[in-house]
Amino acid sequence: MTEFITAWGESAYTSLGFFWMALWAFVLGYLISSLIQVLITKRRMRQAMGSNNLKSVSLGTFFGFISSSCSFAALSTTRALFNKGAAFSASMAFMLASTNLVIELGFVISIFLGWQFVVGEYVGGLLLILFVWLFITLTNPHKLIKQARHEDSEDEHQHESTLSDLLSKETWQQVGQKYVMEWQMVWQDILIGFTVAGVISAFVPSAFFEWLFVGVGSAGEPGFWSLLQQAVVGPIAAFFTFIGSMGNIPLAAVLFGEGVAFAGVMAFIFSDLIVLPVLKINARYYGWKMALYIAMMLFVCLVAASLVMHYGLVAFDLLPDASQWTSPAEQEHFQLNYGFVLNLIFLALSAVMIVFWRQAQQASEHDHHDHDHSESSLSDKIMAGLCVLSAVWLVGGTVVYAIA
Numbered sequence: 221m222t223e224f225i226t227a228w229g230e231s232a233y234t235s236l237g238f239f240w241m242a243l244w245a246f247v248l249g250y251l252i253s254s255l256i257q258v259l260i261t262k263r264r265m266r267q268a269m270g271s272n273n274l275k276s277v278s279l280g281t282f283f284g285f286i287s288s289s290c291s292f293a294a295l296s297t298t299r300a301l302f303n304k305g306a307a308f309s310a311s312m313a314f315m316l317a318s319t320n321l322v323i324e325l326g327f328v329i330s331i332f333l334g335w336q337f338v339v340g341e342y343v344g345g346l347l348l349i350l351f352v353w354l355f356i357t358l359t360n361p362h363k364l365i366k367q368a369r370h371e372d373s374e375d376e377h378q379h380e381s382t383l384s385d386l387l388s389k390e391t392w393q394q395v396g397q398k399y400v401m402e403w404q405m406v407w408q409d410i411l412i413g414f415t416v417a418g419v420i421s422a423f424v425p426s427a428f429f430e431w432l433f434v435g436v437g438s439a440g441e442p443g444f445w446s447l448l449q450q451a452v453v454g455p456i457a458a459f460f461t462f463i464g465s466m467g468n469i470p471l472a473a474v475l476f477g478e479g480v481a482f483a484g485v486m487a488f489i490f491s492d493l494i495v496l497p498v499l500k501i502n503a504r505y506y507g508w509k510m511a512l513y514i515a516m517m518l519f520v521c522l523v524a525a526s527l528v529m530h531y532g533l534v535a536f537d538l539l540p541d542a543s544q545w546t547s548p549a550e551q552e553h554f555q556l557n558y559g560f561v562l563n564l565i566f567l568a569l570s571a572v573m574i575v576f577w578r579q580a581q582q583a584s585e586h587d588h589h590d591h592d593h594s595e596s597s598l599s600d601k602i603m604a605g606l607c608v609l610s611a612v613w614l615v616g617g618t619v620v621y622a623i624a
Contacts (some may be wrong), residue, residue: 227422229624232617235418238470239410240554240563242328246410247566249324251573254398258391269306269314277353280310281346284317294318295498299505308365309356312514313349319492320345325469332473333485336533336540340486344529348490351521364513368506393583396576408603415610417470418617429478432457436479447530450484451523458491468492482539483530490522497603 269276269283280301284294298315302308321342329337386392430436433453435446442450454475458468468489476485492498494515502511533539554560 225620226624228613228617229621231418231422232614233418233621234421235414235470235614236618237554238332238417239414241559242331242469244559244562244566245327245331246324247570249322249327250399250402251395251566251569252323254395254402254573258394258398269301269310272307272309272353272357276307276310277313277349280306280313281317281321281349284314284319285321294493295501295505302368303370308361309353312352312356312517315493316345316349316352320348320490328469329489332469333476334540336482336538337472337476337485337489339538340482340526340529340533341489343532344486344490344525347528348521348525351524352517355517355521359517361510361513364510368510393576393580396573396578397580399570399573400577408607411610412603412606413468414470415613417474419613420471420474426478429475429480433475433480433484435481441534442481447481447483447527448523450481451487451526451530454480454484454487454526455491455494455519455522458488459495476540476542479542481530482533483526486529487522487526490526491518494518494522500598 269279294315297318298311301314302311306314326338326341329341434449435442436450468491472485472489475488476482480488499511499515502514505511506514530539
């Protein structure tokens with residue numbers, strides 16, 4: 221019993237420490253994302269995206285990158301673009317870019333995993349989009365696309381922003397709204413993800429990872445079949461987490477620390493769009509046939525992209541060495557350093573954004589959201605329950621750690 225209580229305290233300390241390490245990166249990323257979303261309208265995104273060609277896919281990727289968001293918001297915007305005439309391949313490129321090529325994700329990955337994984341995220345994300353485009357072109361799901369598309373003739377009346385609008389108070393109120401909405405979309409993923417990462421770090425033995433991922437714990441570079449198995453198991457493990465990519469990063473750091481290969485970790489990170497809640501939402505949007513097609517397509521393509529990135533880094537002798545890597549769980553989290561100062565600065569900026577958000581709320585009786593989590597009420601209930609458990613676990617563990 222004493223060992224459990226001690227591990228409980230260490231688990232809560234690790235979870236909170238993980239979040240403190242990444243806090244400034246979250247705030248900076250969401251602030252940049254909010255600015256871009258206000259300055260770039262959806263009308264601009266829809267132009268020239270109607271064909272299954274390189275131009276449309278490239279534009280879908282670019283507009284997805286500048287419209288970074290959580291998985292649920294990405295699904296909603298992707299459906300809007302698809303129903304307004306964007307090609308299926310361009311719509312998928314937008315969805316993947318808006319969740320995998322996001323600025324804040326790169327910041328957090330650099331803190332927990334290092335620059336090689338940042339390269340893997342961005343270059344691998346582009347490869348993933350390329351593979352998805354090729355998959356769609358080769359399989360040509362014309363009938364599925366026709367059945368899934370619901371033409372939307374609604375026009376978007378939105379002011380075309382310019383850089384000069386940065387001097388406007390109204391613009392910053394809109395930025396504040398977007399900023400708060402970003403946090404509203406991801407706080408559950410972050411809370412659960414960081415809590416689970418602390419639990420795994422403190423309670424799950426290395427033997428479990430050696431059993432789950434073939435090749436973990438063995439000396440030398442794993443062979444192709446071991447890497448393939450790890451890249452396949454990564455998405456399967458992510459499927460049952462119910463957590464988006466932002467919450468999965470500390471879990472990915474735990475996996476890498478336990479010896480999972482680069483390909484397996486990248487496949488785990490890329491899998492935020494094939495988790496169960498996302499599958500159910502896609503089924504509501506497009507029907508189950510198209511939803512399963514999208515899930516199969518993403519699974520095949522992300523495994524391929526992860527393997528290509530792994531061997532690409534091997535070719536250039538840039539593969540990260542886990543033996544030379546310091547696990548975030550082993551680092552001193554709460555100390556006076558640059559991270560502490562950055563956290564204070566960006567917490568102050570968050571307070572400013574909240575003030576602008578409150579002003580916007582007072583000026584308008586209607587708060588427009590780009591997404592709707594009610595698409596999956598069962599998932600909402602599960603996430604709410606897990607959030608309560610996570611909060612209780614962290615508060616209790618913190619008390620235990622403080623007493624010990």
